[in-house]
Every structure is written in structure tokens, then in C-alpha cells.
Amino acid sequence: MMYSDIGRLNCNVSYTTFSTPVRGQGSDHKEYSSMLLKALEGAIMLETFPKTTVDVFALVLESGGSDLPVVISCASLALADAGIRMYDLVAAVSVSCLGKNLVIDPILEEESYQDGSLILTCMPSRYEVTQLTFTGEWSTPDINEAMQLCLDACGKLGKVMRSCLKEAASGSQD
């Protein structure tokens, strides 16, 4: 491999064969690995570990909707737990647009009927977005509302993640 004076990040998302209602459908999500990489890469201080690769492997045990946001938030917690330096934790939330309704954190059934979906990944305490994905049909006022909804939710999720890390760290010290 080529010499690199900044670290590398390598991500892989896979599904168990029993994670989806029909066996073996989980392999459809090939793009998740690269989306996870893009979501995390902006938050990690890659220059703090030159000549080194960090591998992030995510395995979805059971898929119940909003998989990618969970994978991203979970991966950022794992990186923090491993002591990888980051600017901030990465929290991700998705919103589905069903007709005129916006549904936050949709379940599998809601996702199958959605007209459009939004996944927002951000660093809550810096209030910076690392990844924003829109798919499907959206109207401009809905976009604004959905983004605000996601940003608020990410802020709340970030707090939960932070307290979870603190708990784990104080638990291991005892």
C-alpha cells in the first residue's frame, strides 16, 4: 500500500442472513459501506494516526428500519470507545415523508411506503453536518421542516450517546 501521512478509514456494513423478513435479502445494501465511510470520515482526526488503517465493521443482526442511521451512530460510538480521536461524536437520524406526514425514525413498514427519505448525519456539539442524503419526492417547506427535525433529534441522540460513553468509561475504571 502507498505511504500515507494521514490515517486511513475502512468501513464495511454487512447483514446477517436472518436480519431481513425474507432470508438473504440483506446483501442489497452495498452502498451502505461507502455511505458509512463518508459519514464518519469528516469527524475523525485522520492526521493523528499516520501510516495506519482503522477498520470499522458493522453487522446488522436484525433489520427493523432506519438501519443506516443506527449503523453510523453505533460506529461512531465504537470509534470513541476504541480511543480514536474525533472532533465530535457522529449522530445520524432519518426521516420518511409519507404523503403530507413526516415520520422520524421510520420502521421497516413505514420505509416501504415512503415517498421520500432524508438521512442527516451531524456532529451535534459543533452543529456541523457531515452527510445529508435526500431521496424521492420532497417539497421545499417539507425539506426545511425535516432538516430541523433531524438536527434537533441528532442533538438529543448526541446527549444520549455521550452519557452512554461516560457510563462505560466510569464502569471500566471501577
Added chain:
Amino acid sequence: MGLPNASGDLSTEVEVDAFRRLFPLRFYEKHLSESIRPDARPLGRARDTTIALGAVASANGSALAKIGSTTMLAAIKMEVMTPSPETPDEGCIAIDFHMPPICSPIVRPGRPAEAAPVVSKHSGMINLKELSLVSGKAAWMAYLDIYCLDADGSLFDAALLSAVAAFSHLEIPVVSLNDDGKVVLLSEEQEGMSEREPVNKDKRKLILSSIPFSLTCILHKNYILADPTAEEESIMETLVTVVLDSSSQLVSLYKPGGPVLAYTSVVQDCIALTRQRVKELQKILEEAISGMEVD
């Protein structure tokens, strides 16, 4: 300090942790001579074991088994298939064992996992005839997938335990025949409402006769270490896996080579240890099942 010309001189000077890394075998042998292991277990004791049933809601039966930090997740999905003409009234079981890269630092994606044990079909546990729906036309195909989430030694024991627990948790879905004679799944709301009679009303649970349990032991010199961790497995290489069923009858015995030879007395000792372990595991499994029924 002089040059370290003999490891014995150093052993008292260097710190315990450094000694453990530099001379792992001597480190273990010092413990073994005191009849204790570095994790404070006596030689013949297995690690704490837990079973959680119903860990995956999207599967028909599932279980998470933990032996120490070795973690296995087993799940069963049932599908209807046409049985082969040779065995028209028998179903089928397909078993897959997966070691994703998260389970151990030495497992890399793309490379086949060396340690991947194959949980063989233990004859007698499941009567394949019970998986039959309509003779010659339809039968159940049970896909059993076992994922190793954390590999810390004794993988086969944990995999077998999770598989057995998943089968005891398995609830077969209700199906009925439609007008074309095809088998269709009935959802829970339709149950009772549909005029069509379910084919398998009384056969929702599999009857498991003689459940197999296993124990892996390491042989090293004269010592027998039950339920080794990954570290122990990497240092001392001779393994013996004994599988006994619930009435303590021998199902299989597996010793894949290794530098230590197993004499009759050693094999008997291993079987005796397994017999004790089977009682423990049986109790743990029964507690897990009765815990599910209360909920």
C-alpha cells in the same frame, strides 16, 4: 542488569505482564503447577454460561449463547420446499456458520475463517419427519445460521449450545393449503378467521429427543484444561471435543491431531468432565426455556 541469557533468571525480575507476553507457555505452566488458571478458574471448570432465547425477532427461532466472552448468535428461518423424491416425508436442515470480522482481530474479510467449526447434524436430535407438511409435496427447510460475535475459544461448544437453544425456541409458522394445493403462510391476524384449516395446527414445536451438549478440553502434559479461552488455545494446541447427549451417551469425540497423545485414561477424564458439564448446561437451558414461558 546483565544480559538475559536464560529466561529462568528473568522470570523473577520482569513484570508479570511482560513475562506473560514473552514466555506465555512458561507463564501458563507456572499457573498449572498450582492447579489454577490465570483467570482464577480451577483446571476443570468451564466459564460462566448464559443463554438468551428469542434474540432476533425476525427469525422463527433464535438464541444468543455466551460462554465467558465467547458469543454466538443462532437463528432459524423456516421455508417451505418440495422434498426430494427419495425422502418424500422428510424436511431438511441447512446449517451455516459465519465468522464476521468483528468477532476476532485475526479474522479478516475475504479470507476464510480457519477456525470455522462446522456444527454437524447431530443424529437423533431432530426427527426430520417432523418437518414434513404434505408427504411428497411440501416440507420445511430449516435454515440455521450461526454467527460468531466474539471468538474467545471453545467455539464449537458455544455454537452447538446456541443451535440447540435456537431449536428449542423455534416456533413453526402456521400454514394452510390454498385452492391450487399450494402451501401459504397464515399471518397471526388471519389465524382462526380463515376458513381454511391450518395444516400444522398441533405441530408448532419440534420435539427434541436427546439434546447434544459438548465440552472442549485442552491437553497439555498431564493437565486437562476444560473450556479453554482463545489465548489458551493459541498456546497449547491439543484439543479434544466430546459431545454427549442429555442421557450422557457419547455422540461424538473429536481430537484433531496436536502434539499431545490422548491415552485411554485421558479420554475417560475428558468424558467425565463433559458429563458434569452436560448437567450444568441442561440446567441453564431449562432455566432459559422456563424463563421464556413465564413472559
